Amino acid sequence: MAVYTEVPDDELAAFVKAYDIGEVVSFKGIAEGVENSNYLLATTKARFILTLYEKRVNRDDLPFFLGLLEHLSAKGLTCPQPVAGRDGEALRMLCGRPAALVTFLDGVSVRRPTARHCAELGRALAELHETGKGFALRRPNALSVSGWRPMAEAAKGRSQAVSPELDAIVAAELDHLEATFARLDLPKGVIHADLFPNNVFFLGDRLSGLIDFYFACDDAFAYDVAICLNAWCFEPDQSFNVTKGRALLSAYHATRPLEPDEVAALPTLARGAAIRFLLTRLVDWLDTPAGALVKKLDPLEYLKKLRFHQQANDATAFGWRP
């Protein structure tokens, strides 16, 4: 459950007074999520999400995240919109944490995406990349290749608890990626960087909105595509579903055509995306205290995905060619 910080009634009342959003009708912690504390706040005027930013979010990045949501919403992309208080500020403090209110989006996330969902996602991802062009702020990706070795070092010697071979596999893969992924020079811009099914809402088969932009950054567009191939196109047994891969890639390509260099780099990008989520999950797995009220995600799921990508020679492994 991702409610790390409890908000007492009096503090909530004082917080809400800073806005012109009506009277509080209900206020409930949201069980989903990993990074921050989220509450659903209903008032006499509307529903909102109240987020208290927790330890892994750097406060200096908050203007980038909230500014990006404003930019994307203004350009017509359906994502949460920050709500400004009477003073014009969207970001303020609550219970000693930076906190913001954003608009509530209708829709549900899918647990088992179909090829149709993957096509919707591919189109929306390309639209996000196009819509982000023109956003003035910059945020380097702290979780890209130069950040992976330090994470591996933090887990070194402890990862046997997860799998006996993991340290060696990760070290060898990082040697490979530091010689390949690190040398890629691909079209860049604003990427979501965590567009997993839990961060995408649907109404019926139609994609209705994107949430959780708290890993968004400047990086290669095609890296975002690779993150999504990993998150959307593997089956529960970790076999890659080429029908879903084809649906995602062809829908993306129809909206933002991938350049030949981006297509050629997909297997390397997918390996990088696999190691990135393997490592963050591994560090969380090792560092989260027993009994913590947060769902731990399995790092080995991403080792299986990595194994698939290590055998992939080109984009046809994902069921697609331009």
Ligand SMILES: Nc1ncnc2c1ncn2[C@@H]1O[C@H](COP(=O)(O)OP(=O)(O)O)[C@@H](O)[C@H]1O
């Ligand atoms: N704007 C929103 N509209 C509707 N529901 C939301 C919105 N933002 C978050 N949620 C709900 O809160 C949950 C956790 O939000 P998320 O941003 O993924 O948290 P975290 O960053 O902690 O992982 C989501 O799975 C969703 O159910």
Ligand SMILES: N[C@@H](CCOP(=O)(O)O)C(=O)O
């Ligand atoms: N998508 C990441 C975990 C981050 O969770 P989110 O709730 O912030 O999307 C993973 O699967 O490792």
